[in-house]
Amino acid sequence: MTYDADTLAQLRKDADEILDRYPVKRSALLPLLHLVQSVDGYVSPDGIGFCAEAVSLTSAEVSAVATFYTQYKRRPNGEYQVGVCTTALCATMGGDEIWRQLSDECGVGHDETTADGKISLERIECNAACDYAPVMMVNWEFFDNMTPDRALRVVDDILEGRDVKPTRGSNKVSTFKETERVLAGFEDGKVDEDQGVGDPTLVGLKIAREQGWEEQR
């Protein structure tokens, strides 16, 4: 491993905290892989070695797990992971066209990163926000009800170094590495940030209230 002493010390401290959450060591592997992505921006050879040591597996066994899951990246990832949902419903509602225009704008295809390292573009599968179709995710925050223009503005903001704000989620999208640290189970203090609940989430409740059907708990 080529981590410097400080990085390694922090990694070990974090890894201990992760390992403490589980009765069996190996269960810590998925969060540990998120953790190494928060340091290296991908699952690096060093990261695999670190995880292997932490959970007493071989590096081959860790690689076998890492390659199964799409969120673990095998090459240095962009600072922002931009995913356009092109599963059937979003694709039909306009996701395919959004994808086409974003891919043109960024000059990269699926699972590719812009030369400046800002954006990794991905065609993603259903992200459980179908009532907000077409959906785009940036570092796994929701960008709902997208149009090509709105999506292009988000991408241009990222390319020009401006902050971007999801439609449901935190006040500002964190970087890929910061997001991966959250996914490793470390809170980042952004939990109470809120862009409001979208109309589709509340539509049924609103009708029930208007009609006086509401069930009181």
Added chain:
Amino acid sequence: MTDLTPVLSATWDAQESWKLSTYEDHGGYRALKKALGMDKADIIQAVKDSGLRGRGGAGFPTGMKWGFLPPDDGGPRYLVVNADESEPGTCKDIPTMLSAPQVLVEGVAITSFAIGCNHAFIYVRGEVTHVYRRLLQAVREAYAAGHLGKNIHGSGFDLDVTVHAGAGAYICGEETALLDSLEGRRGQPRLKPPFPAVAGLYARPTVVNNVESVASVPAIIDRGVDWFTSMGTERSKGMGLFSLSGHVERPGQYEAPLGITLRELIDMAGGIRAGHQLKFWTPGGSSTPIFTDEHLDTPLDYESVGAAGSMLGTRALQIFDETTCVVRVVTRWTEFYKHESCGKCTPCREGTFWLTQILKRVEGGQGTEADIQQLLDTCESILGRAFCALGDGATSCISSSIQYFREEFEQHIAEGACPFDHSAAALFDYDAPAKATEEAHA
């Protein structure tokens, strides 16, 4: 006319609805305190009597699943919440956890107490950062308030809860694949038996329940079995979240008694988008056979949907109007299953690959008449022969779409091209690119 019945969604519009204080202001954790004073067997019996069936798709009775655990042998037993919501069209658990994570945590505490579990896990898909933040905070707040941890409310009951983020794999929604994944392995399904109730997480007795199932438990304990069974139909009791998406005026979450119809729901949703008509829909996600306008009045309960040839699944109602090419939609769903097949068993791994090849050919206008029969034959080779339900689910949209829209498949073949203008189905206007450009990006 069926009334909507917001129970799980009742607090979603409250100020900071995700906070423990908000939840407690609305009666939260009353059910846990009540449950801790009950006999464990009585809690399980109440859930059995409520008729609550698994809300994650399969519809297995929740109380019965709890009852399958062997007698306590002194070793650990686990509750694992399946929060890996990924079935195309399904979008109910994510808003629940984003807006009201505490109802899930309370459900976890009651369920764990009932089944004798001291360490529960919530396995949430990794691709929802803010949802994971909300769950982490919900659990932290619940510990601080004494709803979790040691000697909960003086009952002597201890419970730890770990919120675990997955890393992008639809198959981990399959309960045994989820357990393998939670053990730090590739998420591949296990051979059953043994079922998780006997040998689940770390080969110990385990209950795996969907978010909405577990979140329904506090209300059943708090308000009682009679209240719960007053909603729904004869054999499909209670309420559930119905998620409308696609070509309706007001897509979103509609919490209603089981047995409501799509006609009623579309009506509340302001109708199909203006100037268009319903063409086809899924009652419970992409793994459930599609329905058409013939099924508008089918009660959306387990039995009626089953009798009409599909499955209630996750109540993910994806609505497509007449501008939609069914071949395109089915091809894209099949590409999803191909992408998400774990590769463990041959029928699914190879079958979804070949189905995709054939469907893309048909959609692009290069298919032959024999391809339609080939699709049906390949589906037949997968159905019932795959290791888990992913393979079966992959065939549903293909066989059902050929059943209802065979002429549309034939039209693609006869005309040598897709007869639809894809831009007409989109929710925004754009100039359709030349076909060649579109395909280059596909």
